[in-house]
Amino acid sequence: MDVAIIGIGIHPFGRTPARSGLQQGAYAARLALKDAGVEWRDMEFAFGGSISAGNADALGNELGLTGIPFINVANGCATGGSSLMTAYNTIRSGAHDIGLVSGFDKHDRGAFNADPAAMGLEQWYGELGLMMTTQFFAMKIQRYMHDYGISENTLARVAEKAFINGSLNPNAWRRAPVPVEEIAGSMMVSNPLTKYMFCSPSEGGVALVLCRADKAKNYCAKPVYLKSAVLKSRRYGSFEVFAPSQALQQVDGPTVDASRAAFEMAGVGPGDIDVMQLQDTESGAEVMHMAENGFCEHGEQEQLIQSGATHIGGSMPINTDGGCLANGEPIGASGLRQVYENVLQLRGDAGEHQVPGNPRLGYTHVYGAPGISAVTILQR
Amino acid sequence: MTNRLPIAEGLFTWPAQQPALLASRCRACGIASFPVAQSCMACSGQDVEVEELPGRGTLWTWTIQQFMPKSPYNSGETPETFRPYGVGYLELPGGVRVEGRLTENDPAKLHVGMEMEVVFDTWRTEPNGDEIVSFFFKPVA
Numbered sequence: 001m002d003v004a005i006i007g008i009g010i011h012p013f014g015r016t017p018a019r020s021g022l023q024q025g026a027y028a029a030r031l032a033l034k035d036a037g038v039e040w041r042d043m044e045f046a047f048g049g050s051i052s053a054g055n056a057d058a059l060g061n062e063l064g065l066t067g068i069p070f071i072n073v074a075n076g077c078a079t080g081g082s083s084l085m086t087a088y089n090t091i092r093s094g095a096h097d098i099g100l101v102s103g104f105d106k107h108d109r110g111a112f113n114a115d116p117a118a119m120g121l122e123q124w125y126g127e128l129g130l131m132m133t134t135q136f137f138a139m140k141i142q143r144y145m146h147d148y149g150i151s152e153n154t155l156a157r158v159a160e161k162a163f164i165n166g167s168l169n170p171n172a173w174r175r176a177p178v179p180v181e182e183i184a185g186s187m188m189v190s191n192p193l194t195k196y197m198f199c200s201p202s203e204g205g206v207a208l209v210l211c212r213a214d215k216a217k218n219y220c221a222k223p224v225y226l227k228s229a230v231l232k233s234r235r236y237g238s239f240e241v242f243a244p245s246q247a248l249q250q251v252d253g254p255t256v257d258a259s260r261a262a263f264e265m266a267g268v269g270p271g272d273i274d275v276m277q278l279q280d281t282e283s284g285a286e287v288m289h290m291a292e293n294g295f296c297e298h299g300e301q302e303q304l305i306q307s308g309a310t311h312i313g314g315s316m317p318i319n320t321d322g323g324c325l326a327n328g329e330p331i332g333a334s335g336l337r338q339v340y341e342n343v344l345q346l347r348g349d350a351g352e353h354q355v356p357g358n359p360r361l362g363y364t365h366v367y368g369a370p371g372i373s374a375v376t377i378l379q380r
Numbered sequence: 381m382t383n384r385l386p387i388a389e390g391l392f393t394w395p396a397q398q399p400a401l402l403a404s405r406c407r408a409c410g411i412a413s414f415p416v417a418q419s420c421m422a423c424s425g426q427d428v429e430v431e432e433l434p435g436r437g438t439l440w441t442w443t444i445q446q447f448m449p450k451s452p453y454n455s456g457e458t459p460e461t462f463r464p465y466g467v468g469y470l471e472l473p474g475g476v477r478v479e480g481r482l483t484e485n486d487p488a489k490l491h492v493g494m495e496m497e498v499v500f501d502t503w504r505t506e507p508n509g510d511e512i513v514s515f516f517f518k519p520v521a
C-alpha cells in the first residue's frame with residue numbers, strides 16, 4: 001500500500017509572541033485539514049512532537065477530543081521525521097487509512113542547552129564546555145575543508161543562498177538577503193563558522209494529512225506520494241556530536257545509511273532528484289550533506305556552490321525555502337517544514353521560490369544529535 | 381594546604397607523578413573508548429579492561445569556542461572574564477581520538493595534524509579553596 005500526502009499546513013516560522021507553540025501547531029493542523037478537504041474528526045490517528053512547547057497530543061484541546069490514538073514523538077532534530085516515518089508505516093501496514101502528522105515548537109533565544117545526563121554523558125563533559133553542537137559542526141567542517149579543499153568563501157555562499165531563498169518565501173523568518181561579505185565578516189561563533197552561518201532556535205508549526213495512495217484522488221487533485229521514509233541512528237565509528245572520543249577508523253554516518261536505504265526503497269537514484277532540502281544547521285552541514293546524501297563526490301561542492309548549481313534555478317536546487325538558516329529551527333517542526341516545501345514544489349505551488357521545469361521528485365534530509373538522520377523521497 | 385581534586389573520578393590517573401587519561405579496551409574486539417565504559421560500543425561486549433592512553437598525539441580537528449556556554453559550563457569565569465577557548469580531537473596512536481580543551485586559542489597557531497601533548501592543570505578553584513584539575517591538549521614546542 002503506497003502512501004500519499006493530501007494536505008499540508010504551516011504556521012510561519014520566526015517569532016510570534018502572540019501565539020504559543022501549541023497554538024502554532026493547531027494553526028498548521030487546521031490549514032492542512034482544510035487543504036485536504038477533511039475534518040479533524042475524519043483522522044484515524046495522529047503522531048506529533050515538540051521539544052519545548054509541550055506534548056503534541058494537547059492539540060486535542062485545540063482541535064477537539066475525538067478518541068483517536070495520538071502518539072507523542074520525541075526524537076531530537078529527527079522528531080518530525082520520526083512522526084512521518086511512523087505514520088507512513090501505519091498506513092502501509094493497513095492499520096489505518098488516513099491520519100495527521102504534526103510538529104511545532106517555540107524555543108528561547110540563544111544556543112540550545114544540552115544536558116549531559118540526557119545524552120548518557122557525565123557532568124564533567126558539560127562543565128568543561130564541550131557539550132556544544134556548534135563545536136561539533138565547526139570541527140566536522142574544519143576537518144572536511146582540510147581533506148577536500150572547501151574554501152571559507154563557499155561556506156559564506158551557502159548562507160547567502162539561504163537568505164536569498166528566504167526572501168522569496170513568505171513563511172520564512174529571515175526575509176532579507178545578506179551580502180556574502182557581511183556573512184563572512186560577521187562575528188565568529190566557532191571557527192570557521194560565523195554568526196550568519198548558523199541557524200537559530202525559533203518558532204513555527206507544520207502539519208501534514210496522509211492517506212492510502214489509492215484513495216488520494218478522492219481528496220486531492222495533486223497528491224504527492226511518499227516513496228520512502230527512513231530513519232537511521234549512528235553506528236560505531238561515525239563522527240558524531242556529543243562524543244568524548246571517536247574511533248580511529250571512521251565509518252559512514254547515519255545520513256549515508258539513511259540516504260542509501262531511502263533511494264533503494266524508492267527505486268530511484270540521486271541523479272533523478274529535482275529538488276532537495278538538506279539539513280543546514282550551519283553552512284558546513286549543507287556542504288557535507290550534499291555528498292553524504294549522494295548528490296556529488298566529496299570535494300565537488302566547491303565548484304557546484306561557486307557556480308550557483310544549488311540555487312533555485314540551478315541543476316541541484318537545495319533548501320529552496322531558505323532552509324534552517326533562513327527559517328530558524330523549531331526542532332519539532334523543522335523536518336516537516338522540508339516535506340511541506342517539497343510538496344509545494346511538486347504541486348507547482350511554490351510561487352516565487354518555485355523550481356522551474358515541473359519537478360517530479362523531491363528529497364528531504366534531517367540530521368541531529370546524538371547522530372540520527374531521517375530521509376524522505378516524494379514523487380508527484 | 382590546597383586540595384587538588386580531579387574533575388571526575390576515573391577520568392585520568394590521580395594523584396600520579398605522570399598522570400594519564402584512562403580508557404577502556406574491549407578484550408573481544410580490541411576497540412578503546414574514552415572515558416572508561418562498562419561495555420563496548422563497537423561489539424556490545426562486556427569484557428573490558430582499563431588502560432592508560434598515550435600522552436602525545438596529533439590534532440585531528442579543532443575549533444575555537446568564541447562565546448561563553450550556558451550551564452552546565454562551570455569554569456568559574458563570568459561573562460566579563462570569559463576567554464575564548466580551543467577545542468579539538470587529539471588522535472592518540474593505538475588508542476582513540478579524545479575530545480578536549482586546547483591550551484591554545486589563537487586560530488593562527490592551530491592546524492590539523494600538529495603534534496600535541498596531554499597536560500593536567502587547574503581548571504577552576506572552588507569557593508573553599510579546592511583546586512579542580514582537568515586535562516588539556518598543548519602544542520608540543
Ligand SMILES: [Zn+2]
Binds near residue numbers: 406409411423
Ligand atoms: Zn568490542
